[in-house]
Amino acid sequence: MNDLKSPRGIDRTPREIGLLQRQRDSEEEAFTRPLEWSLITRLISYTKPIAFKRNLLIALTLVRAIQLPLLAWMVGSIIAGPIAQFDTDLLFWSVAGYLLLAFSTDFLFHFRQRFAQEIGETVVKTLRSEIFEAVQRQPMAFFQRVKLGSIIGRMTSDVQTLRTAIQDVFFVSIVQVGILVFAASLMAYTDLVMFAIVAALAPILWAINRHFRSRLSQSSRQTQESFSRVTANLAESVNGIRITQGFARESRNADLFRALIVDHARFNMMLARTSALLIPLLELNSQFFIALLLFVGGWRTLDGAMEIADLIRFFFLANLCFGPIQTLGSQFNQALIAMAGAERVFKLIDQEPDWTDAPSAQALPAKDASGIEVEFRDVTFSYVAGKPVLHDINFKAEAGQSIALVGHTGSGKSSILNLVSKFYLPDKGQIKLDGQDLLNLTSDSIHDQMGIVTQQNFLFSGTVLDNIRMPRPEASEAEVQKILLELDCDDLVEDLSHGLHTDVGERGASLSLGQRQLVCFARAMLANPRLLILDEATSAIDSLTEAKLQTALERLLLGRTSFIVAHRLSTIRKADLVLVLDKGRIVERGTHDKLLQAGGPYATLCQNFSS
């Protein structure tokens, strides 16, 4: 906990400690895992759509694995052969042969690069769409459990490690192993004693390389993570600057930011120290090898046990061996990192939703111009097992009725909406839509006949037209205009700089609150739902817009069954049934007038509603 202390010795608030603690949490995710055949074969199966190119690439790679050591061997042989023998003709033809081989090697290299990139791209694009589909089919509870950051992590850094594995590690390793085997065979053929020395020392070089590479990549990941905490904190600080200044929190926030950059600097220094140790050590290793080979090779040549030409050839080949030993070390490390990434990505893709529609579920029959009849019978519901938030809920909404849900915060209003929408399933009891048990109806058919307007008035990036047309992208602009006219808010479009084609900005930021809500009403109206779920906005809106919203809402509700978490007296007054909730139970029900007369909990609550 020591490094969580503030630089000025001030005790941190739980939020500050939490922020630094997140670093530990993310580090707990496995960074590497051993090679696993099932993960490797599954990953390779993603290259099936371009199997021909993949196989061609394997063949090209094998040829390249022979070409590279052959080039080195040729250099050694030309020096030891025609040059040592002063044979000009042979020198000319040998160099021409060398050039021909070099040209064909690089010609193939061009295709190796291109095909590898294509294979990587194919795998990445399939994985990303599979992740997206897997996330989309999850029920609501999943999104409360899983952090957005972790889904983004799967989609970006983990998929990136898999790209590296499939497009580089696999093919680079084939080439390097090929070079190693081919060069080793030529070395063994040239001089067995010298080869034995290289073979004995190679594992030491490999082990040193592996050790430092894995430390290096661990440090590099920690550095990246600490930097993303710095940027996340900066974004939060800038976005929340009003609150920061309003509560005079600048100095504490600056402390926290300083702690994060100190943390980042610490990881950066660790990374620099590790690489400053690794690179000279590797260089020293190679030089130590060369010194040893020079000594033994020189001794054997002087002793007459070895030809000088063989010694030259051997040196070229030995040099060629050092590269693959080091490269294979780092590729192996990448492969282990990719295994951890693959495990996380496939776990997300394979994640079965907590529940799905029953196989026998039928579509809710669509009826024109009438609302859905909704009935709750003894419904109990909990988000967390054993902690029910709704108890014995009973009510019936006739087709076309509007039901207002009122109650203190946390009383269970949104939970009822979640159940009607089949975003969650009840623990006990029954919910019936048009007389059929919700469990026997498909979610899609319910959502097709349902419209939702939330308090946040969520808009997607794009134009006003795109947002209104979301439930029916094929709707014409004229249809959208007609909807706006029906809602009596066609002047909304006239006020906007580019009419229906005005860009709404990020999350609708360039529209006013009232305009955003009208867009959401128009969106719901275009869907022409039989059931409308509405969480009435609480934000203060000027009285003119307010009146417009009320008119639009009345028109939207006409002929549909609606459930409204109501905050305005005007909405509640018009509701056919008001359900008063308290601690997950319906404590009163009736019309506004009746409930007001009764003088119970509703009458008390009423004083808080805006008119």
Ligand SMILES: Nc1ncnc2c1ncn2[C@@H]1O[C@H](COP(=O)(O)OP(=O)(O)OP(=O)(O)O)[C@@H](O)[C@H]1O
């Ligand atoms: N996803 C969730 N996981 C666990 N508990 C939840 C979840 N959502 C709501 N709750 C709990 O369920 C209870 C009812 O919440 P609900 O959101 O239905 O109340 P509400 O009346 O709509 O409140 P508000 O008016 O503040 O929106 C609360 O105690 C709340 O803490």
